[in-house]
Amino acid sequence: MAEPRTLFDKVWDSHVVERLPDGTCILYIDRHLVHEVTSPQAFEGLRLAGRRVRRPDATIAVADHNIPTSDRRAGIAEPESRVQVETLERNVAEFNVPYIPVLDARQGIVHIIGPELGLSLPGSTIVCGDSHTSTHGALGALAFGIGTSEVEHVLATQTLLQRPAKNMLVRVDGTLGFGCTAKDIVLAIIGTIGTAGGTGHVIEYAGVAIRALDMAGRMTVCNMSIEAGARAGLIAPDETTIAYVAGKPFAPQGEAFDRAAAWWRTLPSDPGARYDRTVVLDAGAIAPMVTWGTSPETVVPVTGTVPDPAREPDEARRAQMQRMLEYMALAPGQRLQDVTVDAVFIGSCTNGRIEDLRAAAAVARGRRVAEGVRAMVVPGSGLVKQQAEAEGLDRILMQAGFEWREAGCSMCLGMNPDKLAPGQRCASTSNRNFEGRQGPGGRTHLLSPAMAAAAAVTGRLADVRELA
Amino acid sequence: MEKFTTLTATAAPLPLANVDTDKIIPARFLKTIRRTGLGVHLFDTLRYDASGAERPEFVLNRKEFRKAQILIAFENFGCGSSREHAPWALLDFGIRCIIAPDFADIFHNNCFKNGILPVRLPRPVCEALMADAQMGGNARLTVDLSRQVVVRPNGEEIPFEIDPFRRHLLLEGLDDIGQTLQHAAAIDAYEVRLRAERSWMPAIAAG
């Protein structure tokens, strides 16, 4: 009998074009997602070398990182952002790459629209010049971020030079408690294994708590694999996955879909498959989580307090905590629930899906955004926005005093005009709380959409369970 | 990528150690959408004053070195941030070969990716070449990659070591992509298999 294989092994093996003598593999890429920030030099490289895009029919481009989330019909005011988008438009025209225009309803964050449009399929290899490409692993795909030279490599050859990663299993048993979400699961995982915990590995998420998540929740978990140090995260395709993909515009249709689904069902890891490392968590023990520092691993339950660096035995780590507390303007022992916020950001490729907006609206319904708080909701895509408007979520949120914006990355990284002012504190559903990530001097607390809405209506890092 | 076989050119002396990539190309030029056009910003802070005027004393601003294609420097050239903009800027200026006692790792790699030959030679040899370079256009150096020698203006030949695989890629003008494309037959064969085994995989069409 053949050696039992993991999900990762199966997807990897089915995409190896050639194994080179030193162990590097030429890996075939099924889907290449292209955006405006990391592609200009790649297209330029092709042009200089007189090369073409090998498979435009496996490539799709969209602008998301630095487009404004206000009305875009007037164009983009910031010259550098505008030039990047215009460059992308010229490049896709010249190289015949399919493109979703800025004013198209399907425009959105590349990691939201890939799954939403059926571009991202189980068992496929998906790359994009962006680290959060790990999101697409929720479908059981091998999806990871690449650099500009590699973008050019994929455009020219439809392959990448890669060495196989190690396998890590993160199993989440049990049932999530009331008020807890996929975001709390992944923050708890990162808090447990640390931001370097997954280095050199791909993480497969398994266990009943993961199986119980809908696709949006699974994407939230896989999205933050990169914050756990892993290049990719995967969840085995199951009936939830297959039902999600069915009928999506770019997915296989009819009889082709049935043949695809038959293959997808063979992908879950074999019984007895070996993992280089296994971590087990109990979902029942997870509370709504909030970060206090400037690294995603600095996370505690919302009921907790800011940790005391004095209790940290490791000197380097102690100094680092001290710096974080200074930057975040927090004191050791302070209760997180007493921390007040100036801004709330609901959106990003971590939590910009319709399910996330529903969760936020459920908390916001009939309440008011606290005095002095700027709360902003940025749907992950134009289609998410349409759907939310069809469900009346926009009205609930706007009545509560939230801003309702156009789709894009927005305040997740502040490359467009949505930025924090220095010293402002933000409750954010995004994935990175690095210094200055949401604007120079801005202070970010990562949390779930429901928790973010609770922060908006109370003006502090409230426990959403007390608002129910 | 342009082939590198034999280069006879003016060498510019840059008698500095630890030239970091920020010196080669400062961070404020990274928002560009191109990898060409960075040459005017090469060594920006060394080359221009605060008003943007050229510093006449900087080597690349001197008439005899404006067309230099070889750069002679000291230890740890290219250290610091991993930006690929550093070799892009050098190449865009026209530099095809850098001679130094040693190089930072990532920069060294990035040179090969972009058709620049980094040559490691012991410090005393670099000092001798530095003296040659000071003579500007009156003392052209020849770098012969196929024979792995640097030829001084006085005819003396100095052998250098280079990884044979890297040498092959440069001589052939192959970057990573070029190298992968040598396996084009395997990629073609894979695609044939793919169309048979996963024929359900849709093509992406615009519109």
Ligand code: SF4
């Ligand atoms: S939403 Fe944020 S993390 Fe996601 S792709 Fe955009 S900038 Fe990156």
